[in-house]
Amino acid sequence: MNLTSSLIASGQESEAVEASVNYAMQASGAFTWMWLLIAFPLFGAAFLLLAGRRTDKWGHWLGVAMSLASFATAVVMFFAMIASPDADRSQTLHLWDWIAVGRFEVPIALHLDQLSMTFVLLITGVGSLIHIYAVGYMAEDPARRRFFAYLNLFVAAMLLLVLADSYLVLYFGWEGVGLASYLLISFFQYKPSAAVAGKKAFVVNRVGDIGMSIAIMLMFVTFGSVTFEGVLGNVGMASETANTWIGLMLLLAACGKSAQFPLQSWLLDAMEGPTPVSALIHAATMVTAGVYLIVRSGPIFEAAPTAATAVIVIGAITLMFGAIIGCAKDDIKKVLAGSTMSQIGYMMLAAGLGPIGYVFAIFHLVAHGCFKANMFLGAGSIMHGMNDQVDMRRFGALRFVMVGTFITFSAGWLAIMGIPPFAGFFSKDKIIEAAFMHGWIPGLVAAIGAGITAFYMTRLWTMTFTGKARWTEDNQHPHESPKIMLIPIAILAFLSVSIGFILAYGDAIINWLTPVTGYAEQETVLNHYIIEYGTLAMVIAGAVIAYLQYRRDVPITPPQHVSALTTAARRDLYGDAFNEAVFMRPGQWLTRSLVFLDSRVVDGAVNGVAALAGGLSGRLRRLQTGYVRSYGLWMLIGAVVLLGFLILVRV
């Protein structure tokens, strides 16, 4: 069955490649073992949670081993996939039948193709490095075993998400990563801020999940199936309206999971979690699930231009939103979180562009996973050496005391800015170029966003590593982190430098993903070279401005008399205030009035009837005096009344 990739912009010279997906291919050979990918970390999580304290001493190594085992399996699968021809690269492994009710049949099946393979390698690869790093980072935490159990749970759920063969199984993994994210954000449960942040992430994600469940219901109503094959293969049979609604609901789901506007508010608070969690879940993997969902559901969006445009708009808004927040924050992790939002905005933008952008969305996702994990781990390394200080105004001159962190972080910094030949240059420039293929507005937003990215990342880099030391606490002796933390960072730094080139060499990533996602090229509205050099000029300008401004003395307390935009950005562009005013307060008012209605009106009516019956019977009871003669009198009265009545009626 062929899914013809339709082009969003028409009337332009274009070259489209058909995405042919062979869903019917039953897994064979090495691929029959793909369930091991999930089984390893799932076993690790279950074992560590059930075995209890007696595994405290070595539990973390089990977690690392399970993650590495999964990675090794993934590598085997990868080579098996490379060895097979294009047509055989899409493999489905049917595990068992889950639900079979009438027409509604959902088997538990795994689907491994080039797109899932890319994700599996990213999740298990970066995941394993972060597991190793966390052994050092969490060394002094008494609950380290629990931490590793949750990390393994996360990896298992995330792998289920990307390996699912139907939307319902994907939803299962989707909720699993949400649960793991919640557990890990509020890992330091004794801190009220962490507990609240976890709850906030959970609640905001539920809003997105509503979109997911509605989308799945709509799919079943429209297509009578929820498997990728049944839905994506029959998109042409559904009306555009149905496709648009499914697309918009999927976008809502993606917004929740990927912290896109307007469901972005939870990601900044999620930084309350331990730094390895921020690196793995809230930068490299989980938050990119929304992009995966959009790319995987590509045919739906291609059939529904309105929904695709909505994806582009959301991506563009979030891209700027995150970048502006990143410029004003002083907390190093929050700057990186704002940056993550912004970069995922790029990916969403690219995913909304259709076949001209899918490949680059995934390309940037992989590159971002490497360099952002690198920088988050670097930030963790800095915090490790600075008594968990996160305020960049109290850093400065760290390049002398934390050489390894400095070098690796610089690699990530150059990569995210898109300086050639680092990773971001290849991936982000391609997205900007694709955005210009779509039109002026997305193109310009993406290009300006690149300039702002350079500004805030250079601000972070300058405030942290250069200038004078502004360490204010007496007991602060910044020191380099142990090797077990530095080596994973170094590997990620190497990837930050090289992965862009590796994947872009000979259009490797394009050729790899095209069979699944399709690929098309269009004329850009602006000359290719102008885009490339213009973006680079903007990046350099942003970096230079930030460097000149923050090289000088940075006040330890943030200046109060600043522009309205800075104030707004410091307060997350009033995202929380908006939610509070528009959703929380009316919601509280509604619940209070409902409680009032329930306790006074509904309960009042029920209790009133009971009280009336009780009181009335209490009074009627008094008629039973026990005196025979009074009964006699009542009988007489009754007889007389009856008689009088009969006579009256007769007359």
Place this chain on the structure above:
Amino acid sequence: MTPEYYIILSAILFTLGALGFLVRRNAIIVFMCVELMLNASNLAFVGFANQWGNLDGQTIAFYVMVVAAAEVVVGLAIILMIYRTRRSASVDEPNLLKF
């Protein structure tokens, strides 16, 4: 003989019986008042039977007498038992069966 006289006499007797039932306390008197009411109705039955010239009313009167006799048997026994236990035949005293 016009039936009015029977009816008037029957009504007077019934009213006396009812009044006696309501105002007297002695169980025996109350009982006799009940009998008076029954016999007042018997008189009405017989009077009407005589007027219409059929036996239905007279038959009913016999029934009433039989029921009244049976009732006397049971009622007097109950009154006797109450008197034995309470040493009184007042109908107001055994008023325990109430709210």
